[in-house]
C-alpha cells in the first residue's frame with residue numbers, strides 16, 4: 154500500500170483477534186512512533202506494550218480504579234476484561250518534561266502523533282487497531298498505578314491485533330466543510 158492510499162483509507166477496527174504484531178512488525182510500529190513530530194526532540198513519551206499476562210495486569214489496574222472510583226459492580230467486572238478485547242494494548246503516555254519553549258499541550262500532541270503513526274504502521278503491515286481512551290485514561294488511580302505524575306497524560310490505549318471482519322469502506326468527507334482557503 155502506498156503512503157497516500159494509507160492516509161486516505163486509514164480506518165479503525167474494534168473487533169480484534171490474534172495474532173498481534175511481533176518481531177520486525179512490532180519494531181516497525183515502535184520506530185514509527187519514534188518518528189513522530191516532536192518539538193525540541195524531547196521524546197516526551199513512554200509506551201507500555203501489553204500482551205498475554207500484561208493485559209491482565211492492565212485489567213487489574215483498571216478494575217482497581219473502578220473500585221476506588223465507586224463504579225457499579227458491572228463496570229468493576231468489565232474493567233478486568235477491557236484490555237482483552239485485543240491481543241495487544243499499547244498504553245501511550247505523554248511524560249511531561251518542563252521546557253521553556255514546549256508547553257505540555259505540545260508534548261501531548263507529539264504523543265498523539267506517535268499513536269496515529271503506530272496505528273498506521275500496524276495497518277500497512279496487515280494488522281488492525283483502534284485508539285481508545287475512556288474514563289480510565291483520565292483516572293488518577295490509573296495514573297498512580299503507572300507511576301505517573303499529575304502532569305503526565307495517558308493519551309490513549311492503542312488496541313492492536315488482526316481484524317476479525319473485513320473493513321467497510323468509509324464515505325469520503327466533503328473537505329469544503331472544514332477547509333477555507335485564504336489566497
Ligand SMILES: Cc1cc2nc3c(=O)[nH]c(=O)nc-3n(C[C@H](O)[C@H](O)[C@H](O)COP(=O)(O)O)c2cc1C
Pocket residue numbers: 163164165166283284285286287308309
Ligand atoms: C484521543 C482519542 C480517543 C478515542 N477514544 C475512543 C474510545 O474510548 N472508544 C472508541 O470507541 N473510540 C475512541 N476513539 C475513536 C476511534 O479511535 C476511531 O477513530 C473511531 O472509532 C472512528 O473510526 P475511524 O478511525 O475508522 O474513522 C478515540 C479517538 C481519539 C483520537
